[in-house]
């Protein structure tokens with residue numbers, strides 16, 4: 001009760017701020033806990049419509065914008081820096097045949113392109129692969145970076161325990177795999193200024209297993225915007 005009451009005004013302010021800044025009040029949330037309504041459930045298109053609230057009591061920073069680190073805005077890069085942003089670095093093994101990429105480093109930087117090209121609008125690109133299985137070491141410190149290369153759709157990313165298939169409203173039906181393992185949906189390309197929106201988050205891949213990275217924008221995971229995220233047991 002206390003937390004619910006405490007959070008609601010914050011949510012309202014955040015929603016207003018989102019509307020002002022982005023024209024788009026969006027918080028991807030995780031409904032693994034309790035009931036009531038909270039920030040994790042707000043979604044709209046800047047016109048006050050949208051599904052508003054649902055299950056999930058909305059406490060904890062992870063409920064606000066999905067990545068839990070207080071990120072409420074995004075960065076941009078010039079569109080012509082897409083390649084340098086998304087180049088793989090460090091000790092990385094690309095397996096084209098199995099469509100998988102293994103990040104062998106203890107400190108792994110994973111750059112992901114949402115909507116890497118026109119033939120893969122509802123996809124993630126990593127290296128030259130589409131929706132590859134991303135494999136990391138147990139307890140690796142992960143820096144997940146996302147850039148939205150689409151020219152007319154928002155995209156974000158969540159790493160979840162929940163396996164496909166995903167329903168339209170994916171954010172109401174999946175749980176977060178690791179603390180901070182999400183990046184809120186990023187705006188599409190600013191064509192006039194030739195800018196792409198980027199976001200990043202850091203988390204520890206501390207529990208071995210098979211997880212999934214999915215786009216939390218309604219309908220996108222349903223259309224195939226997801227891939228496996230595997231944490232090895234050593």
Ligand SMILES: [Cu+2]
Nearest residue numbers: 155215217220
């Ligand atoms: Cu998407």
